[in-house]
Amino acid sequence: MIASRRHRRGLAAAVLASCATFALAACGSSSSGSAAATSAAATSAAAATSAAAATSAAATDSASAAPAAGGSIKKGLTVYFIPKDTQNPYEVIADQGGTDALTELGGKVVVSSGTADTAAAQIPSIQAAIQAKADAIVIAGNDPAALCPSLAQASAAGIKIVSFDSDVTCPNHLFINQADTETIGRSQVDLLAKEIGSKGEIAILSAAATATNQNAWIGFMKQQLSKYPDMKLVDTVYGDDDPAKSLTVLQGLLTAHPNLRGIISPTTVGISTAAQYLQKHPELKGKVTLTGLGLPSQMKPYVLDGTVEAFALWNPKDLGYLAGYAAASLASGVFDGSAGSKFTAGKLKDYTVLAPSGTTGPSIVLGPPTTFDKTNVSDFNF
Ligand code: RAM
Numbered sequence: 285m286i287a288s289r290r291h292r293r294g295l296a297a298a299v300l301a302s303c304a305t306f307a308l309a310a311c312g313s314s315s316s317g318s319a320a321a322t323s324a325a326a327t328s329a330a331a332a333t334s335a336a337a338a339t340s341a342a343a344t345d346s347a348s349a350a351p352a353a354g355g356s357i358k359k360g361l362t363v364y365f366i367p368k369d370t371q372n373p374y375e376v377i378a379d380q381g382g383t384d385a386l387t388e389l390g391g392k393v394v395v396s397s398g399t400a401d402t403a404a405a406q407i408p409s410i411q412a413a414i415q416a417k418a419d420a421i422v423i424a425g426n427d428p429a430a431l432c433p434s435l436a437q438a439s440a441a442g443i444k445i446v447s448f449d450s451d452v453t454c455p456n457h458l459f460i461n462q463a464d465t466e467t468i469g470r471s472q473v474d475l476l477a478k479e480i481g482s483k484g485e486i487a488i489l490s491a492a493a494t495a496t497n498q499n500a501w502i503g504f505m506k507q508q509l510s511k512y513p514d515m516k517l518v519d520t521v522y523g524d525d526d527p528a529k530s531l532t533v534l535q536g537l538l539t540a541h542p543n544l545r546g547i548i549s550p551t552t553v554g555i556s557t558a559a560q561y562l563q564k565h566p567e568l569k570g571k572v573t574l575t576g577l578g579l580p581s582q583m584k585p586y587v588l589d590g591t592v593e594a595f596a597l598w599n600p601k602d603l604g605y606l607a608g609y610a611a612a613s614l615a616s617g618v619f620d621g622s623a624g625s626k627f628t629a630g631k632l633k634d635y636t637v638l639a640p641s642g643t644t645g646p647s648i649v650l651g652p653p654t655t656f657d658k659t660n661v662s663d664f665n666f
Contacts, residue, residue, distance in 0.1 A: 358616045361391035363608060364413035366423040368401045368450065368495070372525050374552040374579060374600050375424065377666050378449060381604025382422060382611075388630055389612050394418070401492040401525050403430035410434040414441050420611035422460075422604075424449035427494040428643075444614040444621075448607040450497035451644060458614065458621040458637065459647040460607040462598045465497075468550070468653060469504025471596065472576065473512070475655065476546045479573045479593055482512045484545030487537050488520040489530065489558055489576070491551040501550050518544070523554050530557040538572070549576035555595060559586035580656050580664040587661045594657040601666055603650050606632055610648060621646055 365382045367375035375397075383393040396412055398405025403426050413421050414437060421443055425431055432454035435445050445457035462468075476486060488505065490498045502520065509517055521537050523530025530553055538544060549555035555576035562568050563586055578595045586592045609629035613619050619627040623639040623646050637646045656664070 355618050356616065357389050357612050357618060358419075359390040361386065361389065361419040361612050361615050362416065363391065363393050363420045363422060363611045363615070364409065364416070364418045365393050365395045365604070365608075366406050366409045366413070366421060367395065367397045368424045368426050368492075368525060369399050369405070370395065370397050371399055372553055373582070375449070377579075378424075378600040378604035378607075381601035381606075382608035383604075384601070385605045385608025385630060386612060389609075391419075391612060393608065401426045401495065403427035403494070406431060407434050410438055413443060414438050417441070418443055419615035420444040420446060422446045422448055422607045422611050423452065425452040425496050426450070426492055428453040428496045430494075444611060446607055446611045446614065448603060450495050451500075451647075452496065453643055455645065457645065458610060459644060460603065460610055461644075461647050461649045462497075462600075462603050463651065463653045464649055465500045465644070466504045468577075468596075469501040470508040471653070471655075472501065472548050472550060473505050473508040473515075475575045475594055475596065476548055476573065477512050477515060479575065480515075480546045483514040485516050485518045485541055485543050486546040486548065487518055487541060487544055489534055489537065489547055489549040489551070489554040490520060490522050491525040491554060493522045498550060505548065505550075515546075523551070523557065525551055525553040527553060527557050530554045531561060534558050534561055538568075544572055546573045546575070549574065549578075552577060552579045552582065552597070555592075556582045556586075559583060559592050562586075563589065563591045577653075578656075579666060580661050581666055583656065584661050587656065587658055594655055596653045596655045598650055598653050599664075599666055602632060605629065606635070606648065606650055610635075 363386055365379045367379055369375065379395045386393045396409035406426055410421065421438055425447055431452050435454050439445055439456050446460060447457055448460040449462060451459045488502060490502065509515055518541050519537055521533040523533050534557065547558060549558050555578040558574050562572065562574055574592050575595050577597050579597060583592060583595055606629045610627065613627040614621050619625045621637060623637050626634060626636045628634050635648045637648055640646055
């Protein structure tokens, strides 16, 4: 409280300067001007809470809702979740996890984004969060840098910034990473290598060319490929997480590279589109092997009928839930998001912020990815 009053007396320039070093606690908490928004949020949260009385009963006790060291999570918080787009089922599940978290905490989530995976489509949602005097923004970046001016504006207005799924390179935010970036990239190559005997032409079917997560994973895939001298990456194509575009670029890929042995699609939209195509084209069976990152619920039929042998992912609902708890904890000042600081994410328990590394600032990692195949693909409901 004292810190936030002190902050409000400061100049905007000073705020930006202190935020640039990621001293989140010094970047202001939600301003008192958000009273109207938060009271509307409290009403809607109350309705949501009573609808989910069984699961959120404990959350009405502030001690159990706020187990982190620095105090209680505030009630009535409004957190804007800005996914890559509003149509991707993966992002929808992740946002649902965020809604679950804020419902437990007596706040609310507003999901807002565009329908195309571009920074331009996300900027109006950042502006809407500023207008609504939101307490925090949780964003999956469609671009590493293009969102930064808008996010800096939000930060200067006292809104806490959390990125999840796909990071941004702006200075003042906490990144909730789904799994260790290097592990994801390298393990995708290992998975494909195992299936194709470490030999042949391979390609990557990615999402948006500007997506930070995709490009970071692809970077590590390329490094890992140096361990497989007989595997050659011949192309990387971008389907923008749009099923129609993913299909078009996949067909182009298969035409351009008739000797293609393997495809890695590190996107749930790309891999499900490609699996559907391969299923409909039995002449490609045993010729082109597909792996990547997919939703078990979408991939199950393709695994059970042998179109796809194995792929990986984490639980996107847990990712959103973790991001929701992180955002609420930052907005309540119960932790400051700096390296080494800790908070408790409800049923997911305790997390410690990792130190910045490379182009990634302070971050939290949800956990290791799971590999799915015939033996376990039916056991997951996401
Ligand atoms: C897609 C998106 C998302 C990615 C998952 C695996 O839905 O590109 O960013 O994390 O796939």
